Amino acid sequence: MKTNSLDFDAQALREKILDLAMRGKLVKQDPNDEPASVLLEKIKAEKAELIKEKKIKKSKLLPEITDDEKPFDIPDSWEWVRLGEIGNYIQRGRSPKYDKESLDHPIISQKCVQWNSINIEDAKHITEDFFKKLEPYRFIQKNDILWNSTGTGTVGRLNIVKDNYNHVPVDSHVTLMRMNQFIDSDYIYYFLRSPQIQKNLGDYLTGTTKQKELGLTNILKINIPLPPLSEQSRIAAKIAELFALLHKVESSTQQYAKLQTLLKSKVLDLAMRGKLVEQDPIDEPASVLLEKIKAEKEQLIKEKKIKRSKPLPPITDEEKPFEIPDSWEWVRLGEVLTILRGGSPRPIKKYLTDSPNSINWIKIGDSTVNSKYIDHAAEKIIPEGLDKTREVHKGDFLLSNSMSFGRPYILKIDGAVHDGWLILSDYDKLFDKNYLYYLLSSNFVNFQFKSLATGSTVKNLNRDRVAHTIALVPPLLEQKRIIKKINYLLTKLNIKLY
Template structure:
């Protein structure tokens, strides 16, 4: 019998009461703290956006501060309070929380709630991550693009309230498990990073060519054209399904290869003022993370932040061209030709001028087969280390949810 079972047998043999959060505490909305108010020293402060990006289950110190004069006018959390981000574009991140366990007070921004309660602080924070909480929370989220939850809605969510000694034992176990999980993930992440570096070395070696392989300007063996944007663009946007897919950088995953869908469409009139790409064509970002290639699986239009590459099949296997465009040899030419400065851009002439090798079709297909296998080991979530990372996280989540589940005390 575990220590938790022993405590429950002694202190709650008939079950654990489940209470609404509003019955065990109060919600206070933060106020007035903007990102521009954050400083590197002063009075401890937490902006709601930092709960999404910086803080975990709990924190005893802040990454940011604000001036004491402003802090006096702001809503402040006390040690033991939960600080909850109330908005996000992602439902899963709505009501992400951290327990403030530092000494003294901390200023809290708007779009965050302070939950002052009578429970073990980290027990409540772990509960806010649990499946039971997520299931209840989902019913109360509102809003369209920006999703949010109110204090009244949070107050209706039910939490199991075991004896305080049980709450502390659960926190002790989950803290240990979380630390072990973090150490294991760090080891796996390091191994995965090493595997990626090994892949990069292997890819560069395979893509390297000897002096007998012909080399040409990319523009001689492909068609390269810049995208175009109808102006003003909002005039040509449509929600009608007869519209043409409008390809934006946000439609492609960071490490993805293919463009399969778009979030927006343009009218047929707008499409005529833009540039079509067809399934199998490449699109290449010409600003921001410039030079990153993607293969379109749809017919759509690209704006002037993209370049289109087509008519290459007589010379290149599509998958070989994808790996070639990502190679250090080609990317270094992009870097050099794009020039110095904060904002660097590719244009069609630059991409046409890049010198590339043209090995035999058999050699291209061999390189693709080898790189596809190696790439799967580092990127496919169902293979190798990424799958192990995913399994570790699922194991932790299952164990946490089991610890936070109790037989309910009959009313």
């Protein structure tokens, strides 16, 4: 996550903490700790006893770890070990038989295992017969690690059980890992979350692109840098402490970002009400400017250079949410701007080209959240495509009319736009470009866009609805003073200008 005041990437810091921890560089080694080599002998002896008592099954012998498999050096008191050697029970759940009526027996699926929680509320439920056939060891216990083992987008996600659950199993898409008593489960959990595993997850996956799978064989063979037991606990505790601190910083940063957004909205709100700068009686009123523009338009219609547009309804007093200075005017955007919708030549592949004489094909994906401008286009089309789309020019405004609808951008390039954009042009006689940008970015206009947007799942703005949006026109000279004041205040408040 990044903010205006602090280049703070919490996820990168978490990964760095985990990386240092797994290399033995997060906490100091204690020479009094019993070495991991002795610990491994204890684990072998205990597992042999458990097998003898038929409490766990004997597992297949795992191959020795070669030097090529060791990605980095570890402290002398540590040992490289395979995950299967230190787990008492590592197995996927069984394929369930679901019960759509009874809610007596929940079963954990990939959906339940999230990075931040194990959410039993999302669990499906199994039949009584299926439940009764489950062996006792299949029910999750405190400190078990649950690892999603199938599904694009979910495979590799894991969490550790920290609550007591009453006879809850996992399904066949989740691997349950129960460590030996001489292993700190929190340490293993953090290792499996670390970049060593998560950034190299593809090395452990099998299957097709559509259905990647984390197989049990590969899980058992995972190499783990194992510290002495006491050091495992110190490392896990240190990671938890640092993660908690990061969470506090992250929360504070998010709160600060919200405050910045609120302050920016307040500045723009004052600006749009005529309360940010003083009015100057020398300024030519907006009404005079509007009359000049109206006269010019009538002349162009008379000369048949443009067509007379359908008149928009007058703005009623009920539509005006607040008082404005006497030198300002209320207008509908469609009265003072040319508003058009983009168009897409189809099939688009027929018109795409890499030719140097081609035309910029400007799509929603060419815009960025943190920019006021669009200055490049990833794709280009041949000139013949212009007949089936809309041509745009430097200085034109684009409004996204779907998804993040209503967000304004100013073009720094010429080109053509597809039908995901609305084009606003011919504004320069009435609006300063930067004032218009702030006007379109203000809550006053944005709230209208949201109320006018249509569609159920994906909201859309159409041309007519934007044309009906009411806006404020100060004198041109006052617009420039407003821009200067906005920029000054946002800079002082350490808030991005756009």
